[in-house]
Amino acid sequence: xxxxxxxxxxxxxxxxxxxxxxxxxxxxxxxxxxxxxxxxxxxxxxxxxxxxxxxxxxxxxxxxxxxxxxxxxxxxxxxxxxxxxxxxxxxxxxxxxxxxxxxxxxxxxxxxxxxxxxxxxxxxxxxxxxxxxxxxxxxxxxxxxxxxxxxxxxxxxxxxx
Numbered sequence: 001x002x003x004x005x006x007x008x009x010x011x012x013x014x015x016x017x018x019x020x021x022x023x024x025x026x027x028x029x030x031x032x033x034x035x036x037x038x039x040x041x042x043x044x045x046x047x048x049x050x051x052x053x054x055x056x057x058x059x060x061x062x063x064x065x066x067x068x069x070x071x072x073x074x075x076x077x078x079x080x081x082x083x084x085x086x087x088x089x090x091x092x093x094x095x096x097x098x099x100x101x102x103x104x105x106x107x108x109x110x111x112x113x114x115x116x117x118x119x120x121x122x123x124x125x126x127x128x129x130x131x132x133x134x135x136x137x138x139x140x141x142x143x144x145x146x147x148x149x150x151x152x153x154x155x156x157x158x159x160x161x
Contacts, residue, residue: 003031006044013051013090022152023047033143038136040119043083052091071111073118086115105151113140
């Protein structure tokens with residue numbers, strides 16, 4: 001069944017250009033091709049692409065931790081038809097992608113998928129939960145690599161290696 005999820009996308013990063021409809025398609029493809037237990041709840045989804053400074057402020061304000069992070073997920077209100085919000089750092093993706101043999105585009109897609117998995121109830125705090133998250137991420141990245149021939153996110157200045 002094809003996903004009709006509404007996705008609002010905000011680009012607050014100077015590092016990337018992208019068409020919001022491609023991020024919306026990313027979410028819909030994950031909805032459609034991941035197993036049901038790994039799908040975010042129904043409702044519209046907000047995805048914000050940020051740089052470190054903005055995400056660090058959110059990390060500090062909401063979680064009491066001012067350190068850099070790759071993704072922060074806020075649960076929505078299913079009764080209001082809101083699945084949640086995912087805030088991701090383009091700067092983190094660019095900085096760490098090589099350590100994981102990813103392109104910046106795939107690293108940022110991973111962050112969006114990671115946020116959607118959190119909304120689906122997959123946690124990664126305890127070691128046994130982290131192992132489940134890594135397996136779920138691998139499934140999500142398999143779907144992304146099969147379904148996308150073009151980049152979802154295009155990093156500026158030739159940084160989309």
